Amino acid sequence: MPFSSVFLSEIVKQYNLEVVYDSGDIESRRICVADVTRPGLQLAGYYDHFGPDRIQVIGNMEHAYLDNLSSDERAKSVSALFEKNIPALIVTRDHKVHKEILDAARKYQTPVLRTSQATSDFSSELVKYLKMELAPRVSMHGVLVEVNGEGILILGESGVGKSETALEIVKRGHRLIADDQIEIRKVSETTLLGRAPDVIKHLIEIRGIGILDVKELYGVSAVKPQENIDFVINLELWDEKKTYDRLGLNEETTDILGIKVPSVTIPVGPGRNLAIIVEAAAINYRVKKMGYNAAQDLVSRVFPGKSLDG
Numbered sequence: 684m685p686f687s688s689v690f691l692s693e694i695v696k697q698y699n700l701e702v703v704y705d706s707g708d709i710e711s712r713r714i715c716v717a718d719v720t721r722p723g724l725q726l727a728g729y730y731d732h733f734g735p736d737r738i739q740v741i742g743n744m745e746h747a748y749l750d751n752l753s754s755d756e757r758a759k760s761v762s763a764l765f766e767k768n769i770p771a772l773i774v775t776r777d778h779k780v781h782k783e784i785l786d787a788a789r790k791y792q793t794p795v796l797r798t799s800q801a802t803s804d805f806s807s808e809l810v811k812y813l814k815m816e817l818a819p820r821v822s823m824h825g826v827l828v829e830v831n832g833e834g835i836l837i838l839g840e841s842g843v844g845k846s847e848t849a850l851e852i853v854k855r856g857h858r859l860i861a862d863d864q865i866e867i868r869k870v871s872e873t874t875l876l877g878r879a880p881d882v883i884k885h886l887i888e889i890r891g892i893g894i895l896d897v898k899e900l901y902g903v904s905a906v907k908p909q910e911n912i913d914f915v916i917n918l919e920l921w922d923e924k925k926t927y928d929r930l931g932l933n934e935e936t937t938d939i940l941g942i943k944v945p946s947v948t949i950p951v952g953p954g955r956n957l958a959i960i961v962e963a964a965a966i967n968y969r970v971k972k973m974g975y976n977a978a979q980d981l982v983s984r985v986f987p988g989k990s991l992d993g
Contacts, residue, residue: 742802839918851958
């Protein structure tokens with residue numbers, strides 16, 4: 684489900700913004716849109732298709748335009764912007780904040796903030812941050828690890844061995860992102876990003892031992908704060924009555940927030956080294972992305988001229 688808003692105070696803290704005018708509600712004021720606007724056209728009087736729910740950012744061009752106006756013209760220009768009930772105005776490059784802006788901010792009780800950053804850099808960083816914080820998200824039970832640069836989400840019923848597999852994967856030189864609960868965000872139409880809730884970050888639960896802090900046991904190189912979800916491995920207890928894919932001919936996917944992620948189902952049985960199998964599955968997925976399919980190669984050897992779908 685979408686995360687509906689982020690508090691303006693969190694943006695102030697994230698970017699160390701100077702509060703030029705405090706409307707008194709920065710702690711409770713919510714930002715609900717992941718885009719920002721540079722209101723050059725609006726300051727000139729054009730408001731068609733204007734999004735009043737976006738943060739407004741004033742940079743060099745907007746500041747120069749306001750400088751060229753008389754005081755009365757400037758007051759009329761900025762008042763028209765503030766009366767649209769914008770959530771906040773941010774001035775970049777440490778530009779002077781015009782008196783008319785402060786007057787309008789007081790009249791309409793709108794926060795005015797300032798940063799020393801360049802306008803384009805700040806705007807792009809802020810949009811990226813807002814898209815992340817406002818992205819649709821879901822919490823899933825599983826384990827997320829990074830294996831050779833690929834984000835591998837391991838799913839399965841409780842007790843199937845997900846955490847033990849993740850611990851062995853970490854011992855083999857790969858990295859843990861999250862164990863037990865994973866916050867998954869849809870940051871674009873093709874990208875899912877997973878991370879651990881803050882309260883369980885770097886922790887892993889092993890039955891019979893308890894809670895382990897992977898960062899403390901294996902060092903900072905054994906953990907990672909977040910990772911894209913590239914591939915899903917579904918672990919399930921071996922079912923003698925079920926027929927499992929032996930060649931890798933079937934192309935499975937797992938739907939997460941409307942994105943179909945490539946996946947496989949791996950049966951769990953006595954004597955199977957799941958860490959090695961997961962590692963091999965991750966490498967095989969990466970090889971497939973690079974254009975080589977071992978199953979296709981086998982079919983071509985046995986039946987020259989045929990393909991997997993032929």
